[in-house]
Amino acid sequence: MMRFLAALAALGPFAAPGPAAVATPGAAELVRNATAAQDLTGWSAAAAAGPEAVKRATGLTGGPAAATGVRLSRGGASGAWAYALVALRTPAAFTVGQTYRMSVWLRDTAGPGRTFGLLLASGEYRHRPTETAEYTAPADARWHLVTRTFVATAAGAADTALYLSLPTAGPFDVQVTGASVQSVSAPAPARVRTGPSRVLGFSGPAIDPKVWGYDLGGGGWGNGERQTYTSSPANARLDGAGHLAITAVRTAQGFTSARLTTQGKVTVAAGSYVEAAITAPVGASVWPAFWLLGADIDTVGWPACGELDAFEGTGSRPTLVQSAAHMALAGSPRTDRQYGWGEAGGTTDVGLPLDARSHVFGVYFDAQTVRFYVDRRPTMSLWATDALASGRTWPFGGPQFLLLNVAVAGGVDNSATSFPRTMTVGPISIWAGGVPF
Template identity: 65%
Template sequence: MRRRALAAAVAALLLAAGIAAPARGAAAELVLNGSAVRDLTGWTAAAQSGEVGLRRVTGLRGAPATTAVQLSRPAASGAWAFALARLTGGFVPGRTYRMTVWARDTAGAGSRLGMLLANGAWEHRPAGVIEFGTLAGTGWRRMTRTFVATSAGAADTGFYLSLPAGGPFTIQVTGLTVQAVTAPLPARVSGAPSRVITFAGAAGSAPDSRVWNHDLGAGGWGNGELQTYTSSSDNVRLDGAGRLLITARRDERGGLTSARLTTRGKVAVPAGSYVEASLTAPVGAGVWPAFWLLGTSMEKVGWPACGELDVFEGTGAEPTLAKSAAHLPDAANPRLDRPYDWGEGGATTDLGVPLDAGPHRFGVYFDATVVRFFVDRKPTLTLWASDAVASGRSWTFGKPQFLLVNVAVAGDVDSSATSFPRTMTVGPISIWTGGVPA
């Protein structure tokens, strides 16, 4: 049975059982029966291959609740398996919510569990967020994710649990909740920026060495990149009109050169600040322009323990898409990257026009509790420290960050048909302390 058809069948069965469709508007608790307190009303499960068993478990001790739902399946293969818990209400776009589940793998097999809000076909999602976690050991683990609703959802939107697609599993879940919450957000500030990093100077001259360093050399830069970074005016220069030009080009031997500038050791953006740049970015397969931040503690603690905020990244083969990401370390292993990446809800913005058609403003606010990215002053991806810590990450954004701008050429994309040079134009970089400009 196709997944879309299965989702329709699940919804029909729930309605036939007399379970009301979600009302439009907010509710104190949106999950109908998150702990199976009396029965399994509102619960369904399905898989592409093999039946997923649903059983109510009672008399639990040392658990978040005395009842739970047990989801199990013998060995099978397939592309998907899920359980769905019915909701009793819809969502208010723009409002902040939090979804939570307690789960454990009774066999201690390290099953991977995901949670999101969707129907059985992964449609009708009130927000694009999804949280995956590994259920280590046999103890209970709390998974939680805060999000801003972007749509109301639909009558068949449920609390979707993504189950292991292949192999046997026995997972118990309880305490499923979805509630409207008040979560910390950046303050709004008025007035001029606290600091503006300008690119004043004669056309063809170098950027201010009191502010900028040149990263130099090749070696892939940890990502298998193809370019060699230089400080040559062929690759980085001022345009004479207050802008910085970073150009990736082929040299006479057919190699690729470009530039990467950083403010490490010279300019740091304090936590509790919003930083923004106006960029016109190049496109073309393999072309990878970026505006980003790294923690000033990098030389001491390394990456990703220092934290990284990718305010803007372009993947040139997708010319209308602007992407953001945050890289955080695993709490138990600070050398392990646990990112919120381009697949997160709100992390990828379709501008509707190519990135090289004209300038757009890309910004981020960060502090000890929240990170919020912006495109043209409109919020896109929002991340909260409480969620990161609950997921086993360390939150690193309560400390200063330094700036980076560059144009790379990706080594895992065929750029042979891309003509060079390709130039990113960077306007003045503005910093507001205390919040986001109104």
């Protein structure tokens, strides 16, 4: 929410992952010929324009333990797609709900400037056990580990492979080795059997000033937003039935709305799950949100503080729920390296417009994992291991405060959208120590 459709920031170098996920005891390596130890069995490449060269590489040094691997290269051709496939032993054996990790060591011998991706798919980009992918643009010609943990959502098929997305334009020359797909035991939220440790309710005659404050003013808020935030009851009030109502209003001077925050009043500790039932407004440019920011934002700034968008709606697409996690690029605390709406689980279609009924939006976070939920069903899962390996920071081991707002997005024609538009929020419940389901 701090940035609207933020452009991808420059990608940085990688660090080896920490101990946040370990291979499941007895788990088999699913990649058939991970390092091309003897030959190129199971390795192939194709492109819309080419040709691409696939050669066995020996004497590899300076990075992974393996001395053998594969060299993938192409001259100056360009086309719509290019990829390499690494065959799996049992490609259809993915278990829905099981956690896996895919990884590969990669060295772009030409240095920075090209983007590579790691995912699971057939050559036709089908039969995917997960929509999760990791894209990277190495900053130098050293070896880098590209890795991503995921929860399988489908079983795969006979032609599912470890899929390396290759640059589509111009030449490239890359060495890869250590291709791996394994079942892993990854950190997950604990389950708690008690009631919430705290409930932020909306009863009484007025919004509780011991819990909620207001962000006030206009200025676009870093996103080109069109509204001015106020503390007027016309924009934020209690409805008398246990709900908070935040309303965006069109006036002769523009738009007014409200952004409520618990900054300096209430924080959510790491290791907690927080949720709220929300009926969200729709309509072109209407942008409701329920989100969290790191409590140290005034010290470290954004995005270094971390941001968790439990819910964002884009009113012109009224059935879509979007979630995101924002964090900084390592060594560059002002550069956003988000896991955004395009990630697996980052966008959920709930079928009916968001103003048709309420939905429960939640997020769990701690020093190792973040998991988003819609109606208590997990959507996007993230791990610190992957973030650190991809050059991100992981700021979610500290407390966060809550925000609720309805923005009016700039650059969108909302002449056909009738105002006022109201977001209705039920009590916000917080469980310390895990999720209650």
